Amino acid sequence: xxxxxxxxxxxxxxxxxxxxxxxxxxxxRPVDEQLSPEERARYARHLILPEMGEEGQKKLKKxxxxxxxxGGLGSPTLLYLAAAGVGKIGIIDDDKVDITxxxxxxxxxxxxxxxxxx
Numbered sequence: 001x002x003x004x005x006x007x008x009x010x011x012x013x014x015x016x017x018x019x020x021x022x023x024x025x026x027x028x029r030p031v032d033e034q035l036s037p038e039e040r041a042r043y044a045r046h047l048i049l050p051e052m053g054e055e056g057q058k059k060l061k062k063x064x065x066x067x068x069x070x071g072g073l074g075s076p077t078l079l080y081l082a083a084a085g086v087g088k089i090g091i092i093d094d095d096k097v098d099i100t101x102x103x104x105x106x107x108x109x110x111x112x113x114x115x116x117x118x
Contacts (some may be wrong), residue, residue: 043085064088075105
């Protein structure tokens with residue numbers, strides 16, 4: 001699988017590292033398709049919506065999403081995807097969390113400063 005097209009030049013070590021992580025992420029075990037009692041309680045409001053229902057929630061649980069960037073836009077997006085019940089979420093971001101990020105990047109916290117985001 002190629003993560004990068006030819007219009008964007010990245011040092012080969014970074015591209016290989018990203019491709020390796022992608023392959024590792026894709027090979028993770030599949031998510032259980034059934035909803036547990038805890039998930040039924042957590043997503044009760046989704047389950048009563050005719051447009052969503054149990055089948056829609058199961059589709060979310062089986063889905064996989066990759067978010068490129070865990071900054072000011074990616075961070076709340078990741079939070080909402082997880083809260084909605086998306087089964088697998090991958091993050092591509094080689095930046096490090098900095099204390100100046102914390103007011104707008106809601107998935108990071110002070111103890112996590114200086115760790116990579118992805």
